[in-house]
Structures are given as structure tokens and as C-alpha cells.
Amino acid sequence: MTKPPASVLWFEDIGISNVPIVGGKNASLGEMVRELGSQGVRVPTGFATTSAAYRHFIDASGIASDIREDIRRYNEGTSSLQVAGSAVREHILASPIPDALAAEIRAAYDKLAERLGVKDPAVAVRSSATAEDLPDASFAGQQETFLNVRGHRALLDACRRCYASLFTDRAISYREAKGFDHFSVALSIGIQQMVRSDLAGSGVIFTLDTETGFPDVAVISAAWGLGETVVQGMVDPDKYIVFKPLLGKEGIKPIIEKELGAKATKMIYAEGGSKRTRLMDTTPAEQRKYVLDDSDIVELGEWAAIVEEHYGRPMDIEWAKDGETGLLYLVQARPETVQAGRSRTSFRSYHLKEQGKALLTGAAVGSAIASGKACVIRDVADIERFPDDAILVTGNTDPDWVPVMKRASGIVTDHGGNTSHAAIVSRELGVPAVVGTSTATRDVADGQNITLSCASGETGMVYDGLLAFDSEEIDVGALPKTRTHVMVNIADPAAAFQWWRLPAHGVGLARMEFIINNLIKVHPMALLHPERLSAEDARAIEELTQGYATPADYFVDHLARGIAKLATPYHPYPAIVRLSDFKTNEYAHLLGGSAFEPSEENPMIGFRGASRYYNERYREGFALECRALKQVREELGFTNVVIMVPFCRTTAEADQVLAVMAENGLKRGENGLQIYMMCEIPANVILAEEFAKRFDGFSIGSNDLTQLTLGIDRDSDLLADLFDERNDAVKRMIAQAIAKAHEARIKIGICGQAPSNYPEFAAFLVDEGIDSISLNPDSFIRTVSSIANAEKAARRE
Numbered sequence: 001m002t003k004p005p006a007s008v009l010w011f012e013d014i015g016i017s018n019v020p021i022v023g024g025k026n027a028s029l030g031e032m033v034r035e036l037g038s039q040g041v042r043v044p045t046g047f048a049t050t051s052a053a054y055r056h057f058i059d060a061s062g063i064a065s066d067i068r069e070d071i072r073r074y075n076e077g078t079s080s081l082q083v084a085g086s087a088v089r090e091h092i093l094a095s096p097i098p099d100a101l102a103a104e105i106r107a108a109y110d111k112l113a114e115r116l117g118v119k120d121p122a123v124a125v126r127s128s129a130t131a132e133d134l135p136d137a138s139f140a141g142q143q144e145t146f147l148n149v150r151g152h153r154a155l156l157d158a159c160r161r162c163y164a165s166l167f168t169d170r171a172i173s174y175r176e177a178k179g180f181d182h183f184s185v186a187l188s189i190g191i192q193q194m195v196r197s198d199l200a201g202s203g204v205i206f207t208l209d210t211e212t213g214f215p216d217v218a219v220i221s222a223a224w225g226l227g228e229t230v231v232q233g234m235v236d237p238d239k240y241i242v243f244k245p246l247l248g249k250e251g252i253k254p255i256i257e258k259e260l261g262a263k264a265t266k267m268i269y270a271e272g273g274s275k276r277t278r279l280m281d282t283t284p285a286e287q288r289k290y291v292l293d294d295s296d297i298v299e300l301g302e303w304a305a306i307v308e309e310h311y312g313r314p315m316d317i318e319w320a321k322d323g324e325t326g327l328l329y330l331v332q333a334r335p336e337t338v339q340a341g342r343s344r345t346s347f348r349s350y351h352l353k354e355q356g357k358a359l360l361t362g363a364a365v366g367s368a369i370a371s372g373k374a375c376v377i378r379d380v381a382d383i384e385r386f387p388d389d390a391i392l393v394t395g396n397t398d399p400d401w402v403p404v405m406k407r408a409s410g411i412v413t414d415h416g417g418n419t420s421h422a423a424i425v426s427r428e429l430g431v432p433a434v435v436g437t438s439t440a441t442r443d444v445a446d447g448q449n450i451t452l453s454c455a456s457g458e459t460g461m462v463y464d465g466l467l468a469f470d471s472e473e474i475d476v477g478a479l480p481k482t483r484t485h486v487m488v489n490i491a492d493p494a495a496a497f498q499w500w501r502l503p504a505h506g507v508g509l510a511r512m513e514f515i516i517n518n519l520i521k522v523h524p525m526a527l528l529h530p531e532r533l534s535a536e537d538a539r540a541i542e543e544l545t546q547g548y549a550t551p552a553d554y555f556v557d558h559l560a561r562g563i564a565k566l567a568t569p570y571h572p573y574p575a576i577v578r579l580s581d582f583k584t585n586e587y588a589h590l591l592g593g594s595a596f597e598p599s600e601e602n603p604m605i606g607f608r609g610a611s612r613y614y615n616e617r618y619r620e621g622f623a624l625e626c627r628a629l630k631q632v633r634e635e636l637g638f639t640n641v642v643i644m645v646p647f648c649r650t651t652a653e654a655d656q657v658l659a660v661m662a663e664n665g666l667k668r669g670e671n672g673l674q675i676y677m678m679c680e681i682p683a684n685v686i687l688a689e690e691f692a693k694r695f696d697g698f699s700i701g702s703n704d705l706t707q708l709t710l711g712i713d714r715d716s717d718l719l720a721d722l723f724d725e726r727n728d729a730v731k732r733m734i735a736q737a738i739a740k741a742h743e744a745r746i747k748i749g750i751c752g753q754a755p756s757n758y759p760e761f762a763a764f765l766v767d768e769g770i771d772s773i774s775l776n777p778d779s780f781i782r783t784v785s786s787i788a789n790a791e792k793a794a795r796r797e
Helices: 016-035 051-061 064-076 081-093 099-116 152-167 169-178 284-288 294-311 380-385 399-405 421-429 493-499 512-520 524-528 535-544 551-567 584-588 619-634 651-663 682-686 688-692 702-710 728-743 759-767 777-796
Strands: 008-010 046-049 123-129 145-149 187-193 201-206 217-224 238-243 255-259 265-269 277-281 315-321 328-335 346-352 358-365 369-376 391-394 410-413 433-435 449-453 459-464 469-475 485-490 507-511 575-578 641-645 675-679 697-700 747-750 772-775
Touching: 008 016, 008 099, 016 046, 016 051, 016 123, 016 187, 016 294, 016 328, 046 099, 051 064, 051 099, 051 152, 051 187, 064 081, 081 152, 081 169, 099 152, 099 187, 123 152, 145 152, 152 169, 152 187, 169 399, 201 294, 217 294, 238 294, 255 294, 255 551, 294 315, 294 328, 346 449, 358 410, 358 421, 369 410, 369 469, 380 399, 391 399, 399 421, 410 421, 410 449, 421 433, 433 459, 485 493, 485 777, 493 512, 493 551, 493 777, 507 512, 507 551, 507 772, 512 551, 524 535, 524 551, 524 619, 551 575, 551 619, 619 641, 619 651, 641 651, 651 675, 651 688, 675 682, 675 688, 682 688, 682 702, 682 728, 688 697, 688 728, 697 728, 702 728, 728 747, 728 759, 759 777, 772 777
Parallel strands: 369 391, 391 410, 410 433, 485 507, 485 772, 507 575, 575 641, 641 675, 675 697, 697 747, 747 772
Antiparallel strands: 008 046, 046 187, 123 145, 123 187, 201 217, 201 315, 217 238, 238 255, 265 277, 315 328, 346 469, 358 433, 358 459, 369 449, 449 459
16 A cells, blocks of 8 residues: 655645644644744744554554444444544554555654754644644643653654554543544644753743633743643642733733742653653742743733734633743644633623632632532542532542533532643533632542532632522613713632623723732731831731742832733723722721731721821832832833722812822823822812812712711611612712812712612713723723713703
8 A cells, every 4th residue: 555645744845724734733833933933932942743644554454344443333332432432542553554654754853853963853643633622612621731742652652642642531432422423533743842840930822811711911821841740730820911902012021910829739741761851859949930931921921912913813722931941832722612702792700699618728610600510530430439519529520521621510629720621621511610729639529518609710619518699681781871980899819800891991990909818918018127026926927928039029019910810801991990098997907017006996097098098107108009000000001000099188288299190200191191189088189279280180979978978987787778879968978079079170989889780870860971981890881871871861851
């Protein structure tokens, strides 16, 4: 039998149109080498065997009829998947590669060695099924990859093993589920220069947020060593998020999140013996250090944007860094198959209706909630005992776990990040998962009733017991247009992307104190004056801030990236960031805070807001807030951030605050900086004309304005019935503030709770001509309709 032509093709000679010949993986590698190299995208060189070569191997070996018979028995139910799969693989592994094909593979390998200037270079041998990585079906992980392969004999052995992996149990069951005929799928093999990521790191990039579908970010996972540990969920990797629209701007590094992963193990090359790779523990220094520096993160973000633009769709990309040269490479790219197919105008929102005891936290996969009995399984050999609709609790998963994952109502793992196998498959199956909890298999008992929630952003929660929850389908596509700008209130950076589909005109209120409380956890003055701390607090702060040049840098970096993330979903619309507005009792609860805060009888009207910023008790802490805001605007590039001063009692106080901000590099008007003031004290309304000379806009805080107009402590249970923003006195205050702001020709909006709670209050604001209304995201849909109706009624009048 003669060998068919074109058994081997070099990457530069193939492209995405060649999927039938070399499969999705190799076609994509060739496409990037051929089309994107000129744009600076670096891809390791190599070659691919063709689907014709695979069919020639099967035909020349005379095993086609045997394979068909084994598959027939499986389909008829006379043979199990395990027996049939094992038999097919044995047929292939026992068959030698035909001489002519083997010679062609050896010759191409020798040519690759010449190109690289290395004898017997290490290569990655990757399987690429001809139906693989299509937009409507992800075959990722179904076939095998072999790393650190050297020499002719090892290469041919790896090629034969790749051919056999077309019939792994998981590949057979996946094709059955997707309706692919086993004999219409062939296998191409990619033989690619091995990047020495064992000496550096590697990972995965998604060109959108995998949980919400937010399209303007690239999400990068990174771990030390070879990338299999990330893909297989064996480690908790670093996570970086890059805002794509600001990439390429001079001097800007729009990295809006940097999360340090545990990275407890790494995969490296093995020396001697038959194993080509091995796992080893990482050092404490490696665990405390980010795998990538900022310039690497930005370069990968830029490449991700280039790849996505070229393919015209969201992509799932693997990258590696060579530890010898320091160069980054892309080693694989395939279409993202889950979020890319979902609507940009409708989504389902989930809400817990009751509170429970939190057992675990981890990375949230999806946005749903699930409850049920936990089934703790530590070994894939035990999956037979998994009952339908239970919650799977395990260490981590690989493709052999897919059959049981399909039957789970939720999944919880000890290890893995958002790009691990457990996360990718859970996402594809639509099953909520909380991954990387560290201790799930230890802290959850088999048969225990639990609830897992992925409904609060990036952080997934696992609760004890069966908690009640509900969900609703939200469709923003049919929302009416309004004259009034409708914005959203967002506090938690972890949930920033959850509501990106809302057609908001920006963020009307981003609360800085939420970031300080939840991300930073430390009183800023405690970072500057460790000599005033207890030994216990000093140790806790040292642990939190490790890896930073100074504790102050820890505060600034976390606050800056948290603010940037809140400013991201509706960019370039404004994001109005309120300076810290903790009360003294709230500041005292921060780590180290009790050493710096006075005790007050009524903190609600005490040392809060503007009065702190120029006071010696907090002035140094406020300087850190200013540093963070300056970093957000000038280094991260978010010039859409507007700064808002809360609880400013007098015009003299306003002047002092503005002077301190200018001293710290935040001068109103410079670099387009706008500074707003919360209008929440009766004095702000009475002297609105004077305050308007000092600020670019007002935002009405209806909670405090109601409290101070009616003389009611807004936290008092005894007076709760009297606290009502719809009181005529409060409404007159608001109407007066709107009128005076317009007379002074500055913008005025509202960010308080009232329009979210009461549709008639939103109508009142429209009647008064307010410029913007900022709403809680979960009330956005219904309130926009109320605003549109009020505007329509006003036009009729």
C-alpha cells in the first residue's frame, strides 16, 4: 500500500482552513505562526502530521475492522466502555507506524533540530482531532499531550500513543454525547518546540470573563513549571485580569486584578528513566511570588486581544514562558465555547433568601446556586457510588470525572482555579462550582446537606444546610431609553462584572470602604505606624503584606486595582468613587484599627467623611487613598474615575479637603479630573451655590439627608417606621438641591437607596429634572421602566 501525500506539514504552511487536515489545535497554531507573527505574537515552531497520515496508519495496520467491531459491541451494550476502549487502544499501540510515514516524521524532526540549532531537541507532542475545538463543541482534554520528548524512538512512540488517545474512554463517551461518528474523526499530531517553562511558568488565558461573559477583559492564570498543573486543576494558580480597551496606550498597564495563588506544586522535566515529567513541591519563596511581572501580564493581554480580533470570537489560549530566554510564547489557541454562545442582553440572576453558616470559600464558577447532599469522593475509581443530583466534593478533577460531573447539581474542589479542568467542564455543563477551597474534602462530611452559591461574584461560598434561594431571568434588550442617565451602585470588586449587560451610563457610587474592609482588611494608619500595634496585629499585618516593598504599597496596590475593577464594566462612562466613609467604630474593627480610633457616642454624626482627610489623626492614611486614586487614573489608565467627597459639612472644610488632595497629586481639572461632593447634609442644600463653586457635581445621599433632615438615627430599630425618604421635608430638600445645582450649571444625581426601593420616588426625581439616578443592580430593570413612564408622563403634560 502506498503512503498518501502530505503526511507532514509545517506550521507556517497551514492555517485555520486546514482543520479537516490537521485538526483545530494544529490549524490554530499554524494560523498564528503564519498570520500573527508579524504583530509580535510568538509561537514555538513545529510541524504537524495530517489526518491522511492517521488514516494511512490505520489502514496499513489492518486494524480498522477490529476497531469497528469493538465499538459495535459497546454500542450494542455487549461490551463496557472500559473494555471496548482498552481493546481499541491495544490494537493501535501494538501496530508499528508504517516505514515511509515514520521516515517522514524523523526527517521533519531532524529539520526542526537544524532550525533550533540543537541535537535531539525536546518537543511537545500534541494530539489534534480533526473535529476538535470547533465553536460548538470543545474537544479540549479528550486526547493526550506528551511533553519533553527527545529523539526519534521516543517521538514515534509518542505519536503512536497520540493515535491511541483518540479512543480514550472519555473521548469515546464525549463523541457519543455530541453525536460525532467515531470514524469521521481523525487525528493529527503537532510536534512543537518545547518551551522551557519548567524553568519559569505557564498557564491559560481567556479573552473574556469566564463566569459572566464580560467581553472587555483578558483573564490570565499562571503557575510555576509546565502548564499541565493549571489545566488539570492540580494547583491554585495566580490570577491576573487585564482591561483590553486600555492596552496599547503609552505608559498604561491596565492590570485590574492580581491575585496570588498558592502554587503548591509544579511540573518539571524528569531526568533519567521512562518518565518525561515529574511533580515537585514549590518553595515558600515561589509560593509568595507572582509568576509574571507586570510587563509580562500586559504583553500576554495584548497578544490575547490580537488573537481574539483575528479569529473574531472569544478564545481560550495556553501560554508558556521560557526560563532560559525570558521570552513568552503562545502554545495553543481554541475558541471559547461556553460564554461566547450566550446572549449579551439576557441572563439569569440568582439570590439567596436566607443566611447560613459559611463552611468554605473558593473561586466561583458560573453564577448559580445549588443545594443538596454532599458526596465526598477522593478517587475516580469510586465514582460509581455517586447519586444523581448530589453535590460532588473532591480534590480536583480530570477528564475521567466528566461522567459523574454531568450528574452533579454542584461541584466543590480542594484545588484548581478558574481555568482548571473542574472549572472548564462545570462551565460547559452549566453546573455551578466552587473550586480551590483547599479543605473541602476535609471540612465537608459525606452526606452532609450543603448549599453552594456562585451568585456574589468571583468568590464562591459553601454553606452548611439547605438554604432557600430563587432566580429570575433578566432581559435588558427591551428596556426603554431614558433622558435621565441611569447608573448603578457597585461596592464589591468581586461582583463588578456580574451586571455588565445592564445598559448603565456608568457607576454612580463606588464605595471605597467596601474595598478596604473586604480586600485590604487593615486600617491604613496601622500600615504606617507599626510601632503602635500589638504584637499579634503586627504579625497578622506582616503576613498580609508579604511580597510588597512596604505595607503602604500593599494598601495602595489593592485599593487601586479594586477601584479600577469597579470602573471597568461601563467604561468609558464615569465611575464615581466615593472617598472612604467609615465611621470611627467601623474603622476600629479593621486590623490594627483600635489603636487609631477615638470612642464616640454617636459615630454616625461624628469623625467621618471629609473631616478626617485633613485631620492629623488620619491625614497620612488619606494620602494613601490619594496615591491609589492617582495610580488608577495615571498608571492603570482609568481617567473615567470621578472622585467624590462624602459628608462635607462646611465650605471651609471643602477647601481644606481640596487642598490636601492637590498636595497629593489630585488637583481638580488636571488630567480631566472631576471632583464631586455628596449632597447629604442640610447645609449642603442651604449653601449649594457656594459648594457648587468648589465641585464639578453633586450626588444626593438620600439616606443621610433623610436622617439629618428628620433628626432620625437611620440605624435605629425604634424609629424605623418614621424613616422615610418620601417625607415632604426630604423631598423639598432634594428639589431645592436639584434646582440650585442647575442654576450653578453643574450636574446632580442621586445614589441613595430611595429610587431603588420606591418607583414613585424615581418618578418624583424625574419631575424635578435630576440628571442621573444611580440604582442597585437588582432593581435596575424595574426602575428604568418607572423612569421611562415618568418621562413620558412629563412630556404629555
